[in-house]
Amino acid sequence: MADDKKRQAKRVAAENGVVNPKGAMLMAAAPMYLAIIPVTSFLTKPNSIMQSLTHALIKLVPGVGTLSITSGRAIPALSAIYLFWTFGASGAISAAGQAMGLEEGLDNEHPRKHLHELNGLPLRLRSAHYALMENFPAFALAAALAQVVAPTDAQIVNLLGFHVMAKLLVHYPAYVGNIALPRTVAHLSATAALINVCWMLAAGN
Numbered sequence: 001m002a003d004d005k006k007r008q009a010k011r012v013a014a015e016n017g018v019v020n021p022k023g024a025m026l027m028a029a030a031p032m033y034l035a036i037i038p039v040t041s042f043l044t045k046p047n048s049i050m051q052s053l054t055h056a057l058i059k060l061v062p063g064v065g066t067l068s069i070t071s072g073r074a075i076p077a078l079s080a081i082y083l084f085w086t087f088g089a090s091g092a093i094s095a096a097g098q099a100m101g102l103e104e105g106l107d108n109e110h111p112r113k114h115l116h117e118l119n120g121l122p123l124r125l126r127s128a129h130y131a132l133m134e135n136f137p138a139f140a141l142a143a144a145l146a147q148v149v150a151p152t153d154a155q156i157v158n159l160l161g162f163h164v165m166a167k168l169l170v171h172y173p174a175y176v177g178n179i180a181l182p183r184t185v186a187h188l189s190a191t192a193a194l195i196n197v198c199w200m201l202a203a204g205n
Contacts, residue, residue, distance in 0.1 A: 007128060014096065029188075036192035037199070042156035046192070054161025056059060057081065072151040075143050076161060086136050090129040097125030121176070126173035135191070139163055142197040149201045156200060159193045166180045166190035 046051045051069055058067055058077040101122025118126055118128055139160070146156045171186035 001117075006059070008205055033186050033192050034193060036189050039195045040159060040162060040189060040193040040196050041155075044155055044162050046154040050158050050160065050162055052166060054078070054158050057165060069154050069157045070152040074157045075147045075151060078157070078160050078164050079143050082136070082139060082168070084169050086129075086132040087171075090132055094126045094129035096158075097122040124176050124178060128172050131175060132172065133188075135167060138191065138194050139167075142194040145201055152179055156197055159197045159200075163190045163193040166193070 054074075055069055058064060058069075058074055058081075061067075061077045061080055064073070064077050067077060098118065101118045101120075143160055144161075145152070146160060150156050166186045167190050171183055171190065174180075174186065176182035
């Protein structure tokens with residue numbers, strides 16, 4: 001009787017596309033986003049090394065000169081960098097990866113037709129680009145709220161800078177290089193930083 005129930009449960013699961021029920025254990029990662037929030041708060045305190053790194057990153061934007069973290073224009077500068085890399089640079093790299101992964105090169109008439117044929121580095125270039133695009137709306141929301149509510153708050157800007165650096169300098173290259181642990185840690189902490197931004201804005205901290 002017990003064996004019959006197990007077989008029936010497996011059949012029902014398989015009919016719903018579940019071939020490895022143990023995979024559900026990955027849902028336990030959800031609380032990690034909240035658990036890492038205090039870490040992001042510690043790392044992004046005003047006058048921390050993260051503030052120096054964020055300031056250095058902002059200075060990469062042509063024309064901003066000596067723009068300070070608390071000028072009220074730091075968030076647009078971070079957004080410009082993230083926007084360029086997400087939709088410009090990584091998009092071009094993704095297209096190059098697709099062209100490299102197909103013997104006939106990229107079909108610009110139907111550029112997404114052969115995505116299922118990609119493998120190895122070309123697939124990772126495409127996937128890394130797509131991962132950035134998936135996360136950008138969350139950054140855009142947090143950045144927009146921050147620019148309206150607290151554009152001169154140093155820690156808020158540092159948290160946004162942490163997110164951008166974690167995504168562009170760690171997550172993206174780790175994804176392309178197929179290095180799983182840094183990619184995962186960068187994604188978790190970068191997302192936690194955005195949650196932290198919204199949480200701090202809501203609490204008025």
